[in-house]
Amino acid sequence: MSGRQLLRGITRCLEQLLAPGVCCGCGCDPGSSSVLCTSCQARIHPIPNPCQHCGQPNPLAGIICPACRLNPPRWQKMIAPLQYQGITRDYLLQLKHTQATHLAKGLCRHTLAAFRQNWPRPQVLLPVPLHRERLLERGYNQAREIARIWSADLDIPVDRHALTRTRATALQSGLSANQRAQNVRLAFTYSPRQAYRHVAVIDDIVTTGSTVDEITRQLHQAGVEFVEIWALARAYRR
Ligand SMILES: [Zn+2]
Numbered sequence: 138m139s140g141r142q143l144l145r146g147i148t149r150c151l152e153q154l155l156a157p158g159v160c161c162g163c164g165c166d167p168g169s170s171s172v173l174c175t176s177c178q179a180r181i182h183p184i185p186n187p188c189q190h191c192g193q194p195n196p197l198a199g200i201i202c203p204a205c206r207l208n209p210p211r212w213q214k215m216i217a218p219l220q221y222q223g224i225t226r227d228y229l230l231q232l233k234h235t236q237a238t239h240l241a242k243g244l245c246r247h248t249l250a251a252f253r254q255n256w257p258r259p260q261v262l263l264p265v266p267l268h269r270e271r272l273l274e275r276g277y278n279q280a281r282e283i284a285r286i287w288s289a290d291l292d293i294p295v296d297r298h299a300l301t302r303t304r305a306t307a308l309q310s311g312l313s314a315n316q317r318a319q320n321v322r323l324a325f326t327y328s329p330r331q332a333y334r335h336v337a338v339i340d341d342i343v344t345t346g347s348t349v350d351e352i353t354r355q356l357h358q359a360g361v362e363f364v365e366i367w368a369l370a371r372a373y374r375r
């Protein structure tokens with residue numbers, strides 16, 4: 138057993154001791170070792186047959202949807218298993234605004250299989266950064282929290298300082314797709330601990346994808362060959 142595996146086992150035991158048998162979603166007794174009760178789990182909806190490239194539902198058989206065959210996104214792969222709606226949206230808003238880390242843990246564990254099946258594994262996880270001022274204001278970056286949990290569960294290191302947001306940008310919500318792309322243009326810098334070839338960029342939600350598109354552009358420019366985007370949820374296009 139490696140030191141990291143041992144540490145992970147100890148962390149899980151401590152979590153169980155501190156919050157034994159409490160559902161992360163509603164606080165009830167989930168009745169098993171799961172972190173979400175069956176009623177909360179039933180209200181979380183996965184994206185059906187997601188395309189491996191854009192994360193949207195693929196209307197055809199196969200792993201890449203027709204839209205991506207014609208006009209592929211800049212990044213190489215996306216895994217964002219949940220539909221951003223209903224209770225999942227409520228959970229993610231709580232996670233962002235109230236530092237509800239128990240929800241991050243619940244949703245990360247609920248979606249873990251999708252990431253565990255993914256192979257080959259990225260060398261490193263890179264959380265989407267907040268600008269320093271917004272981090273001070275909010276006291277917390279949910280993408281970092283999610284990266285920390287996946288790092289422990291999947292045994293992949295996090296490089297928290299590789300990406301920085303050098304320009305304070307307006308909030309993306311309420312902007313059109315074009316405005317979002319303009320808003321994040323040149324907002325990030327990339328200075329990794331070492332040269333990576335294969336990375337996963339971590340965020341809580343992917344909506345239009347303009348933030349992760351801009352980050353991918355910079356990563357490719359710096360020589361990263363394979364960029365995966367990992368998030369808990371995807372704005373869902375039927
Ligand atoms: Zn529950």
Ligand SMILES: [Zn+2]
Pocket residue numbers: 188189190191192193201202203204205
């Ligand atoms: Zn696609």
